[in-house]
Amino acid sequence: MKLATLKNNTRDGQLVVVNHDLSLAIAIPDVAHTLQFALDHWEECKPKLEQYAHDLNSGKIKNDLPFKNQNMASPLPRAYQWADGSAYVNHVELVRQARGAELPDNFWHDPLLYQGGSDTFLGPYDAIPLVDEAWGLDFEAEIAVITTDVSMGITPEKASEKICLFMLVNDISLRNLIPNELAKGFGFFQSKPSSAFSPVAITPDEFIQAWDGKKINLPLTTYYNKQLFGTPNAGVDMTFDFPTLIAHAAKTRKLNAGTIIGSGTISNYDKSKGSSCIAEKRMLEMITKGKAETPFMKAGDHVRIEMFDHEKKSLFGAIDQEVKQYAHAL
């Protein structure tokens, strides 16, 4: 099943069911107006949504709408919990190296997860606001899961069952604000502005074989300014799988339905696969060429993030964002 949120000038948008090939959608107000409502009542809503999805895919429903990525908000336009991991420790090692920081040994066995801000997500086709080029604007291509309610102290084995939906993420970062914030010891805040998510969120069965209960074994494709930037495989070199990240997040608290847990930037040791963010590319340039050559993003730059199944069909639609200069309101 594929779900999306149509922009309708409300804060939470309109939940729609989308067909497999992302061409048709249907609103289902008799089941749920918003995705958060459906997640809050997942046991009751899920079978009804699945019935609509089945009828939409089989052609039984006639009052459908054309589905357009551009008209979608993020599946959850705002959420109560967004925790982003750094599960590809290979990437963390490179980024740390780039900012002259050492990687402690426990990063290989103690999951890294930061508390993200979740009140104002960007839509998948929304412009990325640029205030100051000197802040070092960067994209990060990731995968995220949405959970149902998770009890405190859950085991990774049980956490896998709490995953109800998957999305792609552009975890936008302001690289040059990070060193000062991390030096203060309280983690990211200004350096992690609003993230954007894929036009659709999908249930595990949509992956057929590619979801193994722990990882998604497919490449994540990033184009930067229309050039292929990276296709690392999300199932390769993931040090901490999704159930492990969820269990880590729920160690001292329960998690509310609609919790989003991110993988962190997808990164493979095999550098022929490219990268999922500029910071990693700059680091590799420093190693191979002695200096970073790829600048961070400026107005007009464009990033497109997408995942294709084994038949080359887009699973989530695309995150497709251009950077636009932001003018402060007077």
Added chain:
Amino acid sequence: MKLATLKNNTRDGQLVVVNHDLSLAIAIPDVAHTLQFALDHWEECKPKLEQYAHDLNSGKIKNDLPFKNQNMASPLPRAYQWADGSAYVNHVELVRQARGAELPDNFWHDPLLYQGGSDTFLGPYDAIPLVDEAWGLDFEAEIAVITTDVSMGITPEKASEKICLFMLVNDISLRNLIPNELAKGFGFFQSKPSSAFSPVAITPDEFIQAWDGKKINLPLTTYYNKQLFGTPNAGVDMTFDFPTLIAHAAKTRKLNAGTIIGSGTISNYDKSKGSSCIAEKRMLEMITKGKAETPFMKAGDHVRIEMFDHEKKSLFGAIDQEVKQYAHAL
């Protein structure tokens, strides 16, 4: 105006208007079922809520209910944004000293703010779950504001106008999990479990003179196991005021209506005023007695946090929580 959220077995509870002396409440379903809805539509809802508050306080409304702190959830049982400052830098200095970390000079001019988790707040009378005494369970008595929508890059001058409500907070901390998390560089996560807020949220006019547009000039009272623990004045030694904290939070993102911004633990240089958390008391013991004597919280320990106006009336009701051993579900 005073607003509260009655527990009613839903995730967001039932919004009620409460009278000045916290004895009566009335549900107002014709205006808003939940506080988040009222905040999402604040311009329309505020005058209607104020009319109800006026009629309740003047005795015009007869179908009211007795108000009981114990039946309340936190005013926002879950929120989209909870960012907690450390505005009393005096406190930060002491806590850093206690964990052997230095205080960088920029802490005195660059606000410290961490991204909190906001999906599952505790109610003001809910038990604090204790999983492992070795984690170092502590309370922190604070004040928080709730904002309407805040645009990116707002100035502190304009940020003051975005404050619509105030609450008290118990920002529960797991002190012994902090050093490892901060060493990883990504800030707090497991070391900051669910916070609890006061039974009522109040508008600025409820303070009469005590709110000066930047700070609240009243003591915050904490009782620990029925003994007075601290009465530091929230208007004294606050290095970064609320408008400054909001502007800091909104530097690289807009903030959604219902954003909660906390002051951090209230702390005065005048130590005759006591403390607002155990960690600070332990630090002072180390300085004066050579070792920390007050243990962190264990099952059965009890904390009560309250603020009184100049007539000794409780402004927010009390946060009143007992620690209870948590048993993991099998």
